[in-house]
Amino acid sequence: MFGFDLMPRIRNWKGLTFFQHSDQVTYHHIDSLFRGEGGNRNVIDWELVEKMWLDLMRVAISIREGRLNSVTLLRRLGSHSRKNEIYRAFREVGRSGRTVALLRFLADPALRRRITAVTNKVEGFNGFSGWLRFGNDGVIADNDPAEQEKMIKFNSLLANCVIFHTALDMTDVLRQLLAEGWQPEQSSDITAADIAQLSPYLTAHISRFGLYATDVLRLRPDDFDPDLSQIDFTDLAAAA
Template sequence: MRNIKDLVLYEADRLRKYKHIDSLCRQPVDWPLIERHYADMMRVAVSIKAGKMTPSTVLRRLGSESTKNKLRFTFRELGQVTRTLFRLKYLSEPDLRRTIHAATNKSEQFNDFAKWLVFGGEGAIAESVRHWQRKVTKYNDLVANCLPKRHTAPTSLFDFVP
């Protein structure tokens, strides 16, 4: 994990001490805040699941920098707990690290291949209109998926000749 020394892990419980990870845990979790707003968080989750509210709307509302938005701080606190749990799982499970590493490499190879396929402008999309940018990206991905799969980006078009 890159920059592991900069990770902030949150203490799940101040009363329990863990021999090997206590030095990594820097801040306590505000469990009373999460408990106080649990019903509100569930209401938001059910609204998204039922299609009454889009996730982008929720993010826009929670993304405001208002100090009065307690639900925003509650979701942030819960997110810190979730990230800490994932980081601890990542550190303790070599198979998970291998799987993530392999998937990341595969994705990066595809992106390198798709970037190589873009004609002109060396991968830069000249359009400043969002829907045109999306079209260019989708068409490029379509072309990349139609061509034979390779482990590395080809060096010339002649690499595709059988």
């Protein structure tokens, strides 16, 4: 309802329930996906969605405009939810969206690979930022929302700074290898695909408690130069 697709990595999808838009439709190859226990069809209640549509849009707009947060909404809908028509209408909309996402996931191998690759990156970043948030085992003990927000933002800032520093070190090493003769036209080449396998979430070279040389703080570092003109990135950009 907010105009974007949620594409999580789906495990054990065979245990999930598919819903069809009408009980008057049958599918030649995948009809069994839409049948529940006892052979009954799982059908979306579009009449309820139509009846509650204005209420659904009011809730969605309230969330988008910051008038209602998701926690408050879930708390309200969680009370006697089975009797709450707005809850039931949201459930039907969710069933529709999830079924479409599941069918796309099953039908498109390229989409599955892309979702897996992106999810791995997100999980890698979360693990890396958690490793940097080593004080108190990463537990945010303060109950003040403002302090909690600062802790999360400071952790993200620190993670991005370390990632940038690691990327600079990697770039220097690549330039050194290229200067030593690792040219793309030779058998021992460095390609864009090779560089794509590198990860900035390395931790072995980082001392979390630090060994700090304060005498270099006043030195201005060289300007950041992202150019690796010897590497052809056009094929990788097209693949992405």
